[in-house]
Amino acid sequence: MKSKLSKAIVAATLLTSIPTLTNAQYQPYYPTYQQIVKRYQDNYLLDSITKNKVLNSNINVHWNPNDNSYCWYAKEIQPQIFEYIIVDTKNGKKIKAFDMDKLLHSIPSDTIITSKDISQVFINKKDDNILFVWNKQQYSYLPNFNKITLLGKAPLEKPVNPYGKTDFKDRWSRWGSFATDTISPDKKWSATIRNGNIFILNNLTKTEKQYTTNGTDANFYGSLAWSPDSKTLITYHVRPVIDSNVYFVLSSVPGTTRGVLKSNPYKQPGDPFTTYEMFVIKPQEEKITKVKTDIIDFFDAPEIHWEKDNQYFSYERVDRGHQRFRIVGVNTNSGDTTNIVDEKTKTFIYENRLISYYLPESKEIIRSSEKDGWQHLYLVNTATKKEQLITKGNWIVRDVDSVDTQKREIWFSASGLYPTEDPYNIHFCRIKFDGTGLLDLTPENGNHKVRFSPDKKYLIDRYSRVNVAPISKLKSVITGKNFTTLEIADTSALVTIGTSLIEPFVAKGRDGKTDIYGVICKPSHMDPNTKYPVIENIYAGPQDAFVPKDYLPYSEMQSIAELGFIVVQIDGMGTANRSKTFHDVCWHNIQDAGFPDRILWIKALAEKYPFVDTARVGLYGTSAGGQDAMGGLLSHPEFYKAAVAACGCHDNRIDKQWWNEQWMGYPVGPWYAEQSNVTNAHKLKGALMLIVGDADENVPPETTYRVADALIHAGKSFDFLPIPGSNHTDGGPYGRARKKDFFVKNLLKVTPPDRNDNDDFPLPKTGIR
Structure with a gap:
């Protein structure tokens, strides 16, 4: 198998050295039945043997908790075989922490133990002591004496993703309701709600006062929030809305003879929200004041941000429709309000990407905005309401990690810093409040993930590109200087197998100027004189960008490609992480899905690589990608042939209110119906397969059934695959196998192997999910 695949790679490489061939000389790939059976067999083998073939792709560094003078990590020397490395952070020197074989042989056991069987390794360099866990027991090991001691039951350890999303503690979700304890911070006051009204008890005098009389069980007061000095209570007169249910039937619940009806509350576009009318109570003064602001009718009770003197607070407000964002300041004595920030847009403000960091000591706010066309940070003076641009340029701030109020510095991640680099690559930077001193701590070309030491003097920088293996480095946070390269991922075992590696590709978008980024997966066994059909893995959801940027040794896209396809993934206009103009394409226009850019990209790919057959293009996707996949057939049948x-x-x-109103707007306009796949189902051309789980709580299953109903009424042919008992899914292993069969049948025009015939289909079964 290895030799065949290696020869295939050579053949594929020869492709670029045959300049005499023209497009007309490339013959479309239409395999015989026997050839496709062989491809399936090779495909299943590759899916298996490519697993765990890259070593040290993602190392997890642990720090000496006392002074961070050293750190350690597990180095994978063979698949699932580890040794531990200590790094001196002062000079970057690396040494082996202990002899793993000696430690393993010291463990009293009748079974063979390998390094993958031990966990929670803690190295105390000062005492020359190793703590570790094996078989749910904790041990101490002294390497110099080769002595092991059982300490007892292992302590619980929460799994940590060493390169998870970094986020600062002051971020919150505006969708989460805010409330504090009913007891004031100084314990002097206790607020209670009875019959919908507010009563406050003085815990010292045991006297109680009723502050509201118009509350009822239906329209009650609630969502209480005390000021830090316990002198003020924020409350709201709440008029709740009970969301309507969506329903689905679980058709195949074990042990039943009837379908089981399920329902859950589900807010759809246009549905009403609970409203909140804000009041301020001062119990020492026995005073209640209505805050002079509009009733909050979008999101729940907001987070309260107190000024240092506790006389003023601010809260954030996003108007429904996502076209106005405010930070409202409130005077607790008078109830007067002022808009510290009041931003409006003709399209949308991406609420989920708003960054706000409050600095009450200096009466400042660090916030983000796209008002200059790019996501940048601003410093707001809450007294004067003046804003100063901190970051600037044709690049974007992705997130804020932390703020140093003493040094007046911001630690943040950014994309698009370098014109010659993929603009989606994430870099980690530091900048001063006044916009000076910008320092990229991760300047290497790649997508970076960092983890700071506890004292934030050092960072571990792991970076890669989709076709360049990860490199992990220890760096100084102060200077960005590289102390040492910890590990470079070992891909030799994967290279030996001979699979085709994923490649980046860039082409111009619909405006002829903007670069559109994507990736391409090719079969490992290509005929240099053959044209292969294209399948696009599509997800055009405006909430993010989706083309992989980290190293991707093998994926479902490559697995599909091995059957004889060119598989691509593209981020077209309308997706996030680029300029505001790039993103705005989606406004009231989800149906666009970046198709003009995607089609041009695939055509440009065919111009460079004659083995790309643009006469046979399919696409597949899940969730919003499922909407996009069918939408491609409906709106661009001249290009896409199967989905x-x-x-x-x-x-x-x-679909869900919060996602759709963000991009399609509010109130619900006629464009909602005009862009619906249900409305446009009668336009279907080409081959379509619909997959749906009958227990989907994310997107109501009825959405797919309504599409099926419209197709049936229009007399259209399509494949339909319901997955009993499954939630939001692409069908799992079974659905993915059927997807491959679908494209083999409709793009390669050959009957896939019969999964019901063991002689005809001698392959591993995929009927699990």
């Missing part, structure tokens, strides 16, 4: 749409949100009126 697999899994659990698609095919009609933005039926």
Whole structure:
């Protein structure tokens, strides 16, 4: 198998050295039945043997908790075989922490123990002591004496993703309701709600006062929040809305003879929200004041941000429709309000990407905005309401990690810093409040993930590109200087197998100027004189960008490619992480899905690589990608010929409120119906497969069933694959196998192997999920 694949790679490489061939000389790939069976067999083998073939792709560094003078990590020397390395952070010197074989042989056991069997390794360099866990027991090991001691039951340890999303503690979700304890911080006052009204008890005098009389069980007062000095209580007169239910039937629950009806509250676009009318109570003064602001009718009770003197607070407000964002200042004595920040836009403000960091000591706020066309940070003076741009340029701030109020510095991540680099690559930077001193701590070309030492003097920088293996470095946070390269991921075992590696590709978008980024997966066994059909893995959700940027040794896209396809993934206009103009394409226009850019990209790919057959293009996607996949057939049948749409949100009126109103706007306009796959189902051309789980709580299953109903009424042919008992899904292993069969049948025009015939289909079964 290895030799065949290696020869295939050589053949693929020869492709670029045959300049005499023209497009006309490339013959479309239409395999015989026997050839496709062989491809399936090789495909299943590759899916298996490519697992765990890259070593040290993601190392997890642990720090000496006392002074961070050293750190340690597990180095994978063979698959699932480790040794531990200590790093001196002062000079970057690396040494082996202990002899792993000696430690393993010291463990009293009748079974063979390997390094993968031990965990929670803690190295105390000062005492020359190793703590570790094996078989749910904790041991101490002294390497110099080769002595092991059982300490007892292992302590619980929460799994840590060493390169998870970094986020500062002051971030919150505006979708989460805010409330504090009913007892004031100084314990002097206790607030209670009875019959919908507020009563406050003085815990010292045991006297109680009723502050409201118009509350009821239906329209009550609640969402209480005390000021830090316990002199002020924020409350709201709440008029709740009970969300309507969506329903689905679980058709195949074990032990039943009937379908089980399920329901859950589900807010759809246009549905009403609970409202909050804000009041301020001062119990020492026995005074209640209505805050002079509009009733809050979008999101729940907001987070309260107190000024140092506790006489003023601010809260954030996003108007429904996502076209106005305010930070409102409130005077607790008078109830007067002022807009510290009042930003409006003709399209949308991406609420989920708003960054706000409050500095009460200096009466400042660090916030983000795209008002100059790029996501940048601003310093706001809450007294004067003046804003100063901190970061600037044709690049974006992705997130803020932390703020140093003493040094007046911000630690943040950014994309697009370098014109010659992929603009989606994330870098980690530091800058002063006044916009000076910008320092990229991670300047190497790649997508970076960092983890700081506890004292934030050092960082571990792991970076890679989609086709360049990860490198992990120890760096100084002060200077960005590289102390040492910890590990470079070992890909030799994967290279030996001979699979085709994923490649980045860039082409111009619809405006002829903007670069559109994507990736391409090719079969490992390519005929240099053959044209292969294209399958696009599509997800055009405006909430993010989706083309992988980290090293990707093997994936489902490559697995599909091995059957004889060119598989691509593209971020077209309308997705996030670029300029505001790039993103705004999606406004009231989800149906666009970046298709003009995607089609041009694939055509440009065919111009560079004649083995790309643009006459046979398919696409597949899940969730919003399912909507996009079917949408491609409906809106661009001249280009896309086959699609697999899994659990698609095919009609933005039926899908979840928060996602759809963000991009399609509020109130619900006629464009919602005009862009619905249900509305446009009668336009279907080409081959379509619909997949849906009948227990989908994310996108109501009825969305897919409504599409099926519209197709049936229009007399259209399509494949339909319901997955009993499954939630939001692409069908799992079974659905992914059926997806491959679908594209083999409709793009390669050959009957896939019969999964019901063991002689005809001698492959591993995929009927699990």
